[in-house]
Amino acid sequence: MQRHGRLPAELTSFIGREAELRSVAELLKVSRLVTVTGPGGVGKTRLALRAAAAAAADHPDGAHLAEVGPVQDPLLLGHAVLEALRLTDHTARPPQDVLVEQLADRRLLLVLDGCEHLVDACAELVDELLRAVPGLSVLATSRQSLRVDGEHLVPLAPLPAEPAFPGAEAEAVTLFADRAAAVVPGWRLSAANRAEVALLCRRLDGIPLAVELAAGRLRALSVEQIAARLDDRFRVLTGGSRSAPPRHHTLRTTIGWSHELCTMQERLLWARLSVFAGGFDLDAAEYVCAGDGLEADEVLELLDSLVDKSVLLRIGDPGGVRFRMLDTLREYGGQWLRAGGEDHRLLCRHRDWYLGVATWGEVEWFGPRQAETAERTxxxxxxxxxxxxxxxxxxxxxxxxxxxxxxxxxYWVGSGHLGEGRHWLDRALALAPEPTEARAKALWVTGYMATLQGDLTRARPALEECRRQALVTGDDRALAYAVHRQGCAALIGDDPQRAAELFEEALWHYNTIGELNSNVLMAMFELGVAYLFLGDTDNGDAWIERVREICEEHGEQWAYAYGLYAMAYSKWATGEVRLARAFARECVRLNHLFRDLLGIVLAMDVLALLETEGPDTDLVEARVLQGAAHRLWQAVGTPFFGSRTFGGPHRECEQRARAGLTDQEFTEAFRLGSGLDLDAAVRRALGGELSGPPGGEGRSGPRPPVRPFPVPAR
Structure with missing residues (x-):
């Protein structure tokens, strides 16, 4: 987690709200929970982000934004917050427990944006976090309060449509003028249009979203024409709940009026885009939304038009331009989609596109584009x-x-989402008990992830069911994967002999069906590790060398990173400390690229042991790295999977450090390491420098002889 925080940059000027900003700032100094409330479109998010940016300096670990809007399942709220904080967790524990543990010694401000549709879940999560994490403050936005003990509310009214004093400009008028000048070059507020603009802003109740939508219409209409058409819309669109505040009707009317001013094609695309959650790109929009009255080659121009009309937001990412629709506008478009009877068809097309994203990602995971695949996913x-x-x-x-x-x-395994992956698989397996090819795959994936979490009580039954089903149905591929993952369970169950037998059998099956991918490489790596644990370094090194050769041929780095762990272990066992350290550091660096905590922590424990070897022994640094590894294991699962074999380097290092350090040095060094976050721990393991984003080149410390696929010098 980055200490400077993660808040999006402002793309347009911030107008007014000085009093509200002061109120939020003052409350954040005395309260750990502040909720900005108000109707949709009133500017809650914008105010919260501006206030959070100003308050970030008071929080050593920064201010971080977690968007709740795209999350529909309350059970995924904790996972979404973990993701927003860039905290990776592989365990089967509830995400709120992981958050409590990983934030325990942090001092940060969490902006929880858009809580209204999950208000109960948000309230429960916030209450638990605030009670357990004394350094945490929460700034929430919601259309209603969370009703959590200690909550302070900042009700956000629309911008004043009347001047604060004679001669001043009303804030709503200033907002309209600013946005109008942005869409119509040369437009400015003048004596000739000021009265009409002021009247229009009053008719819009000063709701920022409504004002901005109205300003966007100046491309085609004058202020007078906008006001006239708005009057027409008010007369037509006045329905809604009697208990809803009047300004809710106004906002709905304004959005409806903006919808009416769109062309038929723009309205159609608006409705169809409502099936997207979060951001999407042009390719996705063309596939999902084209057809039945909308040609694919029309989508780009229509997207541009909807951006111009403030219906869509354009997001510039390193990988290309993406788009996003505000939740309020998305909900409105969804109503039109359902009214037209297109919702099911569009949701199926949306599902098909993202099934394609997943399928293509699985294919590209074996090759040189793994990092890009992880980011795209x-x-x-x-x-x-x-x-x-x-x-x-x-x-x-x-x-x-x-x-x-x-x-x-x-993605679940390689990018640190084991807990969420098991959540979806458990639900799907419960709904589809019949023995199908899809269920077989889901079973071995579940068993694999449970194994990585050290949860053998769940892993073994799932893998055995997969194996039995594969034998009955003749599913040779599922059989290969089931046997392979049973080997993993045996390996962490401290039975390397049985593990080696299962890996050999799995590789025979893989070879028979012509399977070659990252999973097959992992079977080879794991077989090499089993031989190393048995003391057979010749066979162990031979299999690890085979992994290296195939990885180099195909540009594969994720499985290769695990091969580096085995290389480091092997070189440590034969006393080649320099190479062992180089391999272990490269393992940490590559796994940090994928944010694969398991690979990082395995190598980090080897690096700790290596600090106790050779002429440059540093027992304090060894204990610091052990502390850092201990913290990471809490986010992975059972330390060393509960395996005595995998835990051997750790125990050896601990014994040496305890023998050579005073009790105070032993304890303080561990405490220092356990206080490091992921990036700081990786920086420490790499020798003090971590340049660039996660996965960037670390330039310090000895390097293996060959890049990017190092092998021992011959």
Whole structure:
């Protein structure tokens, strides 16, 4: 987690709200929970982000934004917050427990934005975190209060449509003028238009979203024409709940009026885009939304028009331009989609696109584009969740839920989302008990992830069911994977002889069916590790060398990173400390690229042991690295999977450090290490420097002889 925080940059000027900003700032100094409340479109998010940016300096670990809006399942709220904080967790524990543990010694401000649709879940999570994490403050936005003890409310009214004093400009008028000048070059507030603008802003009740939408219409209409058309819309669109505040009707009317001013094609695309959760790109929009009156080659121009009309936000990412729709506008578009009877068809197309994203990601995971695949899948995460939710809620879609959740194994495992992956797979398996190919895959993926978490009581039955089903149905691929993952369970169950037998059998099956991918490479690596644990370094090194050769040929780095762990272990066992350290550091660096905590922590424990070897022994640094590894294990699962064999380097290092340090040095060094966050721990393991983003080149410390696939010098 980055200490400077993660808040999006402001793309437009911030108008007014000085009093509200002061109020939030003052409350954050005396309260750990401040909730900005108000109707949709009133500017809660914008105010909260500006206030959080100003308050970030008072929080050593920064201010971080967690967007609740795209999350529909309350059970995924904790996972979404973990993701927003860039905290990776592989365990089967509830995400709120992980948050409590990983934030325990942090002092940060969490902006929880858009809580209204999950208000109960948000309230429960916030209450638990605030009670358990004394350094945490929360700034929430919601259309209603969370009703948590200690909560202070800042009700946000619309911008004043009347001047504060004679001669001043009303804030709503200033906002309109600012946005109008942005869309119509040369437009300015003048004596000729000021009265009409002021009247228009009063008619809009000063609601910022309404004002901005109205300003966007100046491309085609004058202020007078906008006011006239708005009057027409008020007369037509005056329905809604009698208990809702009047300004809710006004906002709905304004959005409806903006909708009416769109062309038929723009309205159609607006409605169809409502199936997306979070961001999406042009390719996704063209696939999901084209057809039945909307040609694919029209989508780009229409997207541009909707951006111009403030219906869509344009997001510039390193990987290309993406788009996003505000939740209020998305909800409105969804109503039109349902009214037109297109919702089911569009949701199916959305599901198909993101099933394709997952399938292509699984294919590209074996090759040189693994890092790009991980990032592309991360950007699609909210939509993948939406597609999974649709499959699980729609009768007849259960098999596709199994397919989608199982296909995403590479993301759940390789990018630190084991807990969430098991959440989806458990739900899908419960809904689809019949023995199908999709269920077989879901079973071995579940067993694999449970094994990585050290949860053998869940892993072994799932893998055995997969094996039995594969034998009955003749599913040779599922049989290979089931046997392979049973070998993993045996390996962490401290039975390397049985593990080696199962890995050999699995590799025979893989070879028979012509399977070659990252999973097959992991079977080779794991077989090499089993031989190393048995003391057979010749066979162990031979299999690890085979992994290296295939990885180098195909540009694979994720499985290769685990091969580096085995290389480091082997070189330590034969007394080649320099190479062992180089391999272990490269293992840490590559796994940090994927944010794979398991790979990082395994190598970090080896690095700790290596600090006790050779002429440059540093027992204090060894204990610091052990402390850092201990903290990471809490986010992975049972330390060393509960395996005495995997835990051997740790125990050896601990014994040496205890023998050579005073009790105070031993304890203080461990405490220092356990206080490091992920990036700081990785920086320490790499020798003091970590340049660039996660996964960037670490330039300090000895390097293996060959890049990017180092092998021992011959």
């Amino acid at each position: 991360r950007l699609a995460h909210a939509n993948l969740r939406a597609a999974l939710e649709f499959c699980l809620a729609e009768p007849g879609e259960e098999q596709l839920a199994l397919v989608l959740a199982g296909t995403l194994w590479f």
